[in-house]
Amino acid sequence: MKEPLVLPAPAKLNRMLHIIGRRPDGYHELQTLFQFLDHGDTLRLSSRSDGELRLTPELPGVAAEENLVLRAARALQQESGRRLGADIHLEKRLPMGGGLGGGSSDAATALVGLNRLWALGLPLERLAELGLALGADVPVFVRGHAAWGEGVGERLTPVELDTPWFVVVHPGVAVSTPAVFGAAELTRHTPPITMARALQGGASSWRNDCEATVRRLYPPVAEAIDWLSERAPSLLTGTGACVFSRLPREVDADRLLAEIDGRWPAFKARGLNRSPLHEVLGFNS
């Protein structure tokens, strides 16, 4: 039997996030800086000759057919017009609904990985289009480069960001993305800025427009941000619930983790401008 293809599905952070308007379909127009982390899920892919798609194990609370990995695999199978099969094993490390883009990253790794496994030769542009139908964050994971994202996050311009260490904390509540985007008081009219201006301001000027609403709706998130902010610059990622603290060196991250001392689930990771998925597959992104 051939060795399975073992591929990373990294987390993302929104290093900053502005909401600049609302589209007629209700989706919000964003300006955001996406960066990857060297921490994430792992997918193991191997071909099946009977055309079946099988995913193990089942995720708690997610029906197999709803799992973004299977949805991605089906979308690619359909695009190929062939009945290609695969066994997919998903090793889940990222908290679900944490603003780290885990589901989107899993979907992107399935698209890029199965494209390789099945030797379909589809360009990344097409895989990113297929991915966008599954979630707004899928395209950046398919493209594999840190990016300035506009629209709902699908208009991407590659950028080089600082690559500090981060401590990512899960405040222990599940944040509902629709509840945050549906909140009456959400800041949704931040004036658009240019990418150059966002980059020029640097990390100390970056903020997340969802933060005030998430703090109000989910006090444990406010508590985590306040606690961490006394120790290092700290922001919400996406609509949360995860919060990340930015640290210059790994030892600083270790020190902060020691101080957190189990108060919340937390991990350290390095910021990456190239996705480890692309590194493993030898892409030139």
Ligand SMILES: C[C@](O)(CO)[C@H](O)COP(=O)(O)OP(=O)(O)OC[C@H]1O[C@@H](n2ccc(N)nc2=O)[C@H](O)[C@@H]1O
């Ligand atoms: C906030 C981010 O994490 C930033 O990276 C993403 O834009 C979230 O994108 P996503 O995971 O695709 O979001 P979903 O969980 O599918 O969105 C749930 C709901 O949030 C609202 N939503 C989401 C994204 C967006 N740009 N505008 C919205 O108004 C929509 O009502 C949508 O139905």
Ligand SMILES: Nc1ncnc2c1ncn2[C@@H]1O[C@H](COP(=O)(O)OP(=O)(O)OP(=O)(O)O)[C@@H](O)[C@H]1O
């Ligand atoms: N493979 C998967 N991994 C995680 N969640 C999945 C997966 N497939 C489907 N889902 C569903 O998608 C929801 C959002 O998951 P995800 O982990 O991507 O959220 P997130 O980190 O908040 O992402 P984002 O930053 O894109 O909002 C989950 O609550 C779950 O119901």
